Amino acid sequence: MTVEDTSISKGRESAEAERLGTVVADQLMPLEEDPRWSVARRVAASKGFAKSKFLISFILYICEKHLLDQTSEITEQLIGEHVFRRPQGYNPGEDNIVRNYARLLRQRLDEYFNSEGIDETIRIAVPRGGYVPIFIEDDKAVGESRQHPVHVRLIEVVGDSSQQQPEEIVDRAVKDQVLPGRQVLGLKALCAALFLALVFVVARDIHIKSPQQSVSDRFWNVFFSSTRDTLLVPADSGLVIYQDLTNRRIPLAEYAAGEYQKHTSATSGIDSAMVNELGGRRYTSVVDLHVVSSISQLPAVVKNRFKVRYAREVTLDDLKQSNVILLGSFDSNPWVDLFQRDLNFQFEHQPKVDDVVIHNLHPMAGEDEYYKTNQSDSAHSTFGLIVVTCNLDGTGHVLLIEGINMAGTEAAADFLFSDASAPLLGKIFDSNGNIRSFEVLLETSNIGANAPRPRIISQRILQR
Secondary structure, three states, X not given: OOHHHHHHHHHHHHHHHHHHHHHHHHXXXXXXXXXXXXHXXXXXXOHHHHOOHHHHHHHHHHHHHHXXXXXXXXXXXXXXXXXXXXXXXXXXXXXXXHHHHHHHXXXXXXXXXXXXXXXOOEEEEOOOOOOOOEEEEOOEEEOOOOOOOOEEEOOOOOOOHHHOOHHHHHHHHHHHOOOOHHHHHHHHHHHHHHHHXXXXXXXXXXXXXXXXXXXXXXXXXXXXXXXXXXXXXXXXXXXXXXXXXXXXXXOHHHHHHOOOOOOOOOOOOOOHHHHHHHHOOOOOOHHHHHHHHHHHOOOOOOHHHEEEOOHHHOOHHHHHHOEEEEEOOOOOOHHHHHHHOOOOEEEEEEOOOOEEEEEEOOOOOOOOOEEOOOOOOOOOEEEEEEEEEEOOOOOOEEXXXXXXXXXXXXXXXXXXXXXHHHHHHOOOEOOOOOEOOEEEEEEEEOEOOEOOOOEEEEEEEOOO
């Protein structure tokens, strides 16, 4: 290509870029002047939206596309890709984040227009069953798009319309408004098409979702919510090193306050500064990393509500306000001590033999009072524990995945992710669909720190 050809090519590219820029500017300038867009921006900046970047992006995306007459882009698929950063072509039937946030969006819109935005002359509603917004002014749906402004007269509503929710006004309007003959025919045709589309979508969702609604999915859905954080806390292996070198178990109060390293005295002749340095490192086990990875890939996870927190950074407020998943027993994750005090199966440290055991406070027929790693047999039997209980304020749930050692923790995690857990998980929900608190004690073999073939040897399921 010659220099002249290159110059011509660059000139064409520049002209095309200028043309596109002009088109975008032509679209955005009237949008900025549209009072409906101003309302959308005030909603996005309100208290109910300001703390959630997804809610802000959601409301601005659907309003902008609607006002620019691009409603074909207001679909669950495209909202998931552009607002929630899902990969292109993802399956909304398996990932319901858009539907979850749409419910929250409608709730926050109602809250805004009944409090902070009560004086707004234009209100925004997102009718159930779709994501296209409707702008309402003086009981009228204002304009279908920026290019085609029209006022559709709504039927008079008995009572004070200021006390009605936008969705109630819209629903009443859709049911009761009287349109000229040609528009009525068009509306009937549209309703018929929408009904057929709804039938197709329902049939498709039944086909897609039915295989996905396993008892395992139902279990994991308990710990993830679009309105509550889920905190996953791996074991602190640095703490285990510190305790081994000092021959002292650190209680939760000292651990939470960070006081335990101020008066270090090693019993093995190692310099105290070295003990503190090793104990202060942010170590965790490969087993815990594998569990974190497995949980993070679950369909139930709400990405912006899922947080992995190192044990030393956790606070009591975190455990009150969040759903919590704790990995490891009390010697590697002291936070479990807050919950094990009310359990039947409790981890205990035996100083005389420097060993950790599981104490069965109320043995049933055929059960032992203590369970510990048996180093004398060839299988090296060891134990893990799975517990579901309430969080500290009683509004969320806590899942404990514990083991006497890494093999025990791995056995508990492997059991939860295997088909072998289905019979247990099928029994833990009551007739109202609420999960019951439960404890499950598992036995496995500790061969090279691996955990093959875990099996249940005892369980307690709280009957409500």
